[in-house]
Amino acid sequence: MSKKANMNVFLHFLLVIKQMDNFTVTQAKDALLHEQSAFTDAVETRKFIYRQLTRNVEKGLLKRTNKLNNGVKEVIYSKTELFLNLEIVPNSRESRAKKIYIPNNKSTNATAENLEITEYQEELKKDLLTYEIDLNTVLEEAKEYKRLTARYPKLHEQLQLHHTQAKERSIKLLGKINALQTLLGNKTTEKQPC
Numbered sequence: 001m002s003k004k005a006n007m008n009v010f011l012h013f014l015l016v017i018k019q020m021d022n023f024t025v026t027q028a029k030d031a032l033l034h035e036q037s038a039f040t041d042a043v044e045t046r047k048f049i050y051r052q053l054t055r056n057v058e059k060g061l062l063k064r065t066n067k068l069n070n071g072v073k074e075v076i077y078s079k080t081e082l083f084l085n086l087e088i089v090p091n092s093r094e095s096r097a098k099k100i101y102i103p104n105n106k107s108t109n110a111t112a113e114n115l116e117i118t119e120y121q122e123e124l125k126k127d128l129l130t131y132e133i134d135l136n137t138v139l140e141e142a143k144e145y146k147r148l149t150a151r152y153p154k155l156h157e158q159l160q161l162h163h164t165q166a167k168e169r170s171i172k173l174l175g176k177i178n179a180l181q182t183l184l185g186n187k188t189t190e191k192q193p194c
Helices: 007-017 025-035 042-058 082-085 111-120 121-151 152-182
Strands: 005-008 062-069 072-079 087-091
Touching: 005 007, 007 087, 007 121, 025 042, 025 072, 042 062, 062 082, 082 152, 087 121, 121 152
Parallel strands: 005 087
Antiparallel strands: 062 072
16 A cells, blocks of 8 residues: 555645646646635735645655746746655645544444544545545536537537546536535535536
8 A cells, every 4th residue: 555645635636636747836826716716815825835835845745946937037846756656645624533522421322423423534524625626627627528519519429428427427426525425414515417
């Protein structure tokens, strides 16, 4: 089994799911502003990205290189050999399990079940975040296939096949998301499969 490294869920989205490499802070900021609705302020997003990149440079997962581009200094971030050899796992502050108090009396099945869910809550929330990001990616992929079909009618059959596969993946992901949200006690997602 490969070794794992935790990474902020949004940086994980950029580096693992979107597979960004050899990029600037500005490129990462723009991608987050465009792809993630949680980010709306360009200045705050830039600060967030810079902090996350700095942490991961310190961990040895990324390297920072200064380059001159038409006489202007440009800082490029790229994945290291360590990054490529590890399984990168999404992590967020909200996903940390909360400690709960259980009285020392006879515990009912419901209390035991709640304790078990709480013990796995961090892992379940990580999975939920990953599935939600994957669902957003698949939905965007399906939209792109529709757009390409309108633009290139001769490729309709091939694009329709890809669109159908994306639709099937979105239905599976939506099922996984709903199951985890039910288990975690969250309301189910309102996203529709493509």
